Amino acid sequence: MPELIAKSALDGRSLTLGGVTLAEVAIGPITSVAVLPGGAKAVAKGLKALGLTFPAPNTFTERKGARIVWTGRDQAFVLGVDCPTMEGAAITDQSDGWAVLAVSGVAAVDVLVRLVPLDLRLGAFPVGTAVRSGLNHMNAVILRTGDYAFEVMVFRSMARTAWHELETTISMVAARAGVKI
């Protein structure tokens, strides 16, 4: 068998402008855990092996490099570790289906509020929040990983569009900061 080389959607691209850094991050394996009816108990047991628990809506938790993100009713993504098959859930590998962009810096929130129809201020959107919402017209999973850090997951086919949206917005926010009124 030939050795296949996995390539990320944006070749690990990054840019820093006006105190905001945008970078593609390699997040490792992405596995969807879709709980089957009545399977919650078995899934809890399966996740325990990874040190994880099924997250509440709009949250994510991390433990020893493994992250679990709520992505819908009875569905979560396990990131960063190989997820074993488990009873009570449909497990699908989605590693190739997503691009993950990290937006960080003091003005990161000012950039994202221009694209996301949510209150992203720290009080309303604390660290550990993960939502499914829109990045402009794109469906996205948006995680708050730090006081000044977000991660945005988009479908891989939209990676360059997401990059373009974010890059344009970052340059607009940076230009706005430079204007004295």
Added chain:
Amino acid sequence: MRLTCPLCGDRDRREFYYYGAEDYLRRPAEGAPLADWDNYLHLRDNPAGVTKDLWYHEAGCSQWLVVTRNTVTHEITGVELVAERTVGQAK
């Protein structure tokens, strides 16, 4: 306009897609009289007051929602998940 998704919380209108009257949840059984199908597909009430319709949280959790709203006051009085409805659910 905002809807409070039972899972995601308070969200903007642009995240949702409107499908139509809640009547779509009451599909006639196989072999039902033609009149029932006619009613199901074509006949809709047009109330001045409380009505229920189906919305899809397309830029969110991908759940179908039954929204209870008032066509006169525009007040939204209820949003529930179709998946977790116990009343009037088609088996």
